[in-house]
Amino acid sequence: SFSPHGDRLITSSDDGSAKVWSAISGDEYMSLREHQGSVWGAVFSADGRRVLSVGSERTVKICDSYSAELLDTIDGGDDLANAATFSADGKYIAAGGEDHTISVWNTDSKERVRQLNGHRDNVNKIIFSPDNKRLVSASDDGTVRIWRLDGPQLLAPVAV
Known part of the structure; x- marks a missing residue:
């Protein structure tokens, strides 16, 4: 997935990581290793400051897209993957x-608002x-x- 400005990419992998890359040089900026299993998808937020990844352990991780700091985790139980x-x-x-x-x-309260x-x-x-x-x-x-x-x-x- 491209960042909103098109200068970075995020990829997901079966090795448990999501990686942020330069879309210009191809250099790896950072590796997010918050999941315990395969990472099946990753996207940037609309402002590009956060990345969201979903893994096989049925959690959504939200990290800072520049520092790789884990900001939040949503445990979906059996509800997602x-x-x-x-x-x-x-x-x-x-x-x-x-x-x-x-x-x-809701990203602030982490409460499910719709199913x-x-x-x-x-x-x-x-x-x-x-x-x-x-x-x-x-x-x-x-x-x-x-x-x-x-x-x-x-x-x-x-x-x-």
């Missing part, structure tokens, strides 16, 4: 995975709309779902 992302304003995290649901957490049900298989990708009013998710069930976060949950499932 494959995909996680920040909202555009950084106030929320959405994560989903093997239990076919998507959970949305979205509707997929019939693993959730593999999630992204917020720029206005944070919608969420899009993709699943191994062959659907892409658009969720309204400011009203009724599901706008329209889209078969792929």
Whole structure:
């Protein structure tokens, strides 16, 4: 995943790390080693100051993207594993995975504020709309779902 300014990249790996790289020189800036198992995804926040990673041990880790300092951990229990992302304003995290649901957490309180049900298989990708009013998710069930976060949950499932 690229940083918002396009000057850095973050990668995830089965070796338990997420690494931040220069998108210009290819040099490794740092390695984040907060997970106990495989890291299945990593993204930057919209301001580029934080990175979020999701690992096989079903936790989301939030680290400073410059110092690698661990800022927070959200333990999803059985509720996540494959995909996680920040909202555009950084106030929320959405994560989903093997239990076919998507959970949305408040980053300040670490409380789950929504749970979205509707997929019939693993959730593999999630992204917020720029206005944070919608969420899009993709699943191994062959659907892409658009969720309204400011009203009724599901706008329209889209078969792929």
